[in-house]
Amino acid sequence: xxxxxxxxxxxxxxxxxxxxxxxxxxxxxxxxxxxxxxxxxxxxxxxxxxxxxxxxxxxxxxxxxxxxxxxxxxxxxxxxxxxxxxxxxxxxxxxxxxxxxxxxxxxxxxxxxxxxxxxxxxxxxxxxxxxxxxxxxxxxxxxxxxxxxxxxxxxxxxxxxxxxxxxxxxxxxxxxxxxxxxxxxxxxxxxxxxxxxxxxxxxxxxxxxxxxxxxxxxxxxxxxxxxxxxxxxxxxxxxxxxxxxxxxxxxxxxxxxxxxxxxxxxxxxxxxxxxxx
Ligand code: ATR
Numbered sequence: 001x002x003x004x005x006x007x008x009x010x011x012x013x014x015x016x017x018x019x020x021x022x023x024x025x026x027x028x029x030x031x032x033x034x035x036x037x038x039x040x041x042x043x044x045x046x047x048x049x050x051x052x053x054x055x056x057x058x059x060x061x062x063x064x065x066x067x068x069x070x071x072x073x074x075x076x077x078x079x080x081x082x083x084x085x086x087x088x089x090x091x092x093x094x095x096x097x098x099x100x101x102x103x104x105x106x107x108x109x110x111x112x113x114x115x116x117x118x119x120x121x122x123x124x125x126x127x128x129x130x131x132x133x134x135x136x137x138x139x140x141x142x143x144x145x146x147x148x149x150x151x152x153x154x155x156x157x158x159x160x161x162x163x164x165x166x167x168x169x170x171x172x173x174x175x176x177x178x179x180x181x182x183x184x185x186x187x188x189x190x191x192x193x194x195x196x197x198x199x200x201x202x203x204x205x206x207x208x209x210x211x212x213x214x215x216x217x218x219x220x221x222x223x224x225x226x227x228x229x230x231x232x233x234x235x236x237x238x239x240x241x242x243x244x245x246x247x248x249x250x251x252x253x254x255x256x257x258x259x260x261x262x263x264x265x266x267x268x269x270x271x272x273x274x275x276x277x
Contacts, residue, residue, distance in 0.1 A: 008059045009260045010039035012051065013066035017042075020275045021064055024253055027274030028265040036261055045069065049076050056095035061260040063093050064253075070136060077103035087139045092256040107137070108144030110252025115191075115220060117251075117267070118243030122218045127190030128152040132182060132208065134162035137222050138195040142170055145191070154189060156182040157196075183209030192219040192235070199229035206231050215239035224249060250275060 011021045017040070025038035041063075043051045048069055053076070055063065065073045070089035074080060077090065078100040084090045090103035115122050129150045131138055134157035145153055153170075156177040157163040167174040177185040186192055186208065198206035200223045210231065213219070219235035224245035232242045250267045258264045265271070 005059050007034075007036040007061045007261060008039065008055075009036065009062050009064075009256075010041050010060070011064040011066055012041045012043045012048070012069060014042050014044060014068060016040045016066070019066060020249060021066075021253060023277050024250065024271060024275045025257060027271060028257055028263075029261070031270070032261075032263050032265070034261050034263065043069070045072060048072060052076050052093065052101065056099070056101070060095055062095050062256065064256060065091055065093060074103060077101045079103070081105065083108060083143065086143045087136075089136055089139070091252065092259075094256075094259050104255070105140060106252040106255045107140035107248070108147070109255060110248040110250070111141050111193075111220075111222075112144045112148055113251040113254075113267075114245075114247035115218060115243055118220070118247055119218045119241045121241065122191070124148040124150045124191060128154055128188055129191035129193065130154045130156070130185050130189035131193050131195060132198075132206070133157055133195035134159070134166050135195065138166065139169075141193050141195055141222075142166060142174070145193075146170060146173060150191065154185045156185055183212065186210065187212035187214065190214060190217050192217055192231075192240075194221040194223065194229070194231050197223065199223045199226075199231060201225050205229075210234040210238070213238045213240055216241065218243065220248075221245050222248060246272060246275060 022040050029036050073090050079102045081104045084105035087105045090105050092104045094102040129145050153174045154177050155163045158179045163176045197203050217240045219240045220243040221229045221231050222245045223229050227244045236242050
């Protein structure tokens with residue numbers, strides 16, 4: 001008698017100890033009674049290809065990819081989804097039965113789903129969106145904002161040239177605003193997103209002026225440690241609708257878990273609590 005193989009999945013990054021994905025996926029595996037494992041793996045860039053191409057042979061059905069490998073992994077995949085190509089990075093690999101490695105990026109999906117569920121009244125088409133920051137996270141956010149029909153995206157970054165590079169890639173719907181003018185940019189927006197690392201534990205606060213935020217604007221911060229950043233605290237005081245960044249992390253994991261383990265998991269209070277453990 002051959003026993004069914006226990007599916008394995010995991011997350012590859014370096015460092016990896018801080019990742020919240022293992023607690024989350026393990027919570028879902030337990031909740032749904034799925035006999036699988038989710039393993040964090042600290043892999044150096046020079047070993048990335050060898051590790052990824054070996055994992056399917058060891059019973060892995062896929063892995064998440066995190067910093068610093070999200071771009072590099074695109075060179076290793078056999079198939080890449082359109083959204084991963086647009087973002088220029090992948091966060092999810094699926095090891096297909098035919099041996100092909102499929103790369104996807106679910107960050108934008110997680111971002112939109114977090115806003116839809118955290119702010120049901122959110123209408124992305126109601127007005128311009130303002131994006132602070134122009135790193136990898138901003139690319140995923142911008143691609144998905146365009147996808148949901150935001151009419152205009154105002155983007156501001158300390159290093160202006162990085163915002164201009166995004167404008168080159170994503171086109172005329174983006175308008176670059178000088179970092180010193182970022183406060184004015186926020187006054188115009190009905191959707192506001194911080195994609196910088198400012199406000200994160202151990203980093204300086206986001207010091208952009210926030211006194212002109214529009215009442216009713218939907219404001220989110222990709223920083224989720226702490227959950228309540230200065231941006232979200234002030235936005236709430238100004239009558240904005242605020243959504244913390246933990247939900248993006250939870251929602252981006254949903255399509256991956258479903259593909260690997262055959263069950264669409266629910267993002268609920270228990271999943272949030274598991275990720276925060
Ligand atoms: P990620 O891929 O997670 O977005 P990243 O590429 O390192 O990470 O980008 C981090 C973002 O935070 C960038 O927009 C960065 O601005 P620069 O492009 O000018 O570096 C922004 N950021 C980080 N520290 C900052 C600081 N002290 N002041 C202003 N912006 C900062």
